[in-house]
Amino acid sequence: MAINMHMRMSIQTLIDITQTNIRKSSDKTIVAQQSNLDSFIQTIGLRANIEPISVQSNVVDVTNKEFGNQFEGKQRVWTFMFDNPYTGAITEDMLLEDFDLIPIITGLNETGLINNSVVRTTSNLEKNILFDLGT
Numbered sequence: 001m002a003i004n005m006h007m008r009m010s011i012q013t014l015i016d017i018t019q020t021n022i023r024k025s026s027d028k029t030i031v032a033q034q035s036n037l038d039s040f041i042q043t044i045g046l047r048a049n050i051e052p053i054s055v056q057s058n059v060v061d062v063t064n065k066e067f068g069n070q071f072e073g074k075q076r077v078w079t080f081m082f083d084n085p086y087t088g089a090i091t092e093d094m095l096l097e098d099f100d101l102i103p104i105i106t107g108l109n110e111t112g113l114i115n116n117s118v119v120r121t122t123s124n125l126e127k128n129i130l131f132d133l134g135t
Contacts, residue, residue, distance in 0.1 A: 006051065006083035007134050009090070011040065014062075014071060014128040015119065016108035017078045019055040032105040040080060043098050048089035053081040059111070067112075068120065068127035076111045084133075095131050096121045 017040055018033040025031050037055060044050050057078045062071050084090055100121040106114045112128070120126040 006085050007087070008053075009050075009082055009084050009134050010132045011080045011095075012065075012130040012132070013040075013078050013080070013119075014067060014075055014110055014112045015078065015104050015106075015114060016057075016076075016110045017055055017080060018057065018109065029108055033108055036104050036108075037080070039102055039104060040099075043102055044082070044090065044095070046098055047094055048084055048086050051083040051085070053083060055080050057109075066127070066130055068123055068125045070125050071112045071128070074111070076109060090133065092131050092133055095133075099129060 015036055016033050017037040018030075019037055020030040020034045022030045022034055023038075041050070041052060055078060057076055059074050059076050061073060062075045062077065063073060067075075099119045102119040104114070104117055104119055106117045114128055115126055120128050
């Protein structure tokens with residue numbers, strides 16, 4: 001793999017991946033939020049060592065986005081931005097396969113119902129994650 005000028009990539013998800021940097025606390029919510037983000041970073045890390053940039057959340061209308069059909073109207077969406085310094089190390093097909101059915105913690109600050117506490121990458125009904133690889 002050749003080193004590239006850092007390629008900016010992002011993931012949008014309906015799963016609460018708020019960056020708290022807290023891994024031990026009596027506040028279970030902030031620990032769970034960080035655990036979800038850590039799971040995302042570790043899953044991408046199967047393919048490449050990325051450079052995380054930011055995690056932001058906004059309430060937006062997801063009706064015309066490519067999330068599953070069960071998600072309509074205004075929903076809280078988290079956007080995880082990162083740089084990938086390696087050309088070809090990450091493709092959308094790889095991420096669709098790697099992320100599907102990854103366990104996550106729900107009941108945090110998400111607004112949509114996340115069934116079965118897993119990431120869904122391809123379900124027409126339950127898809128809760130989108131990838132933008134800057135291509």
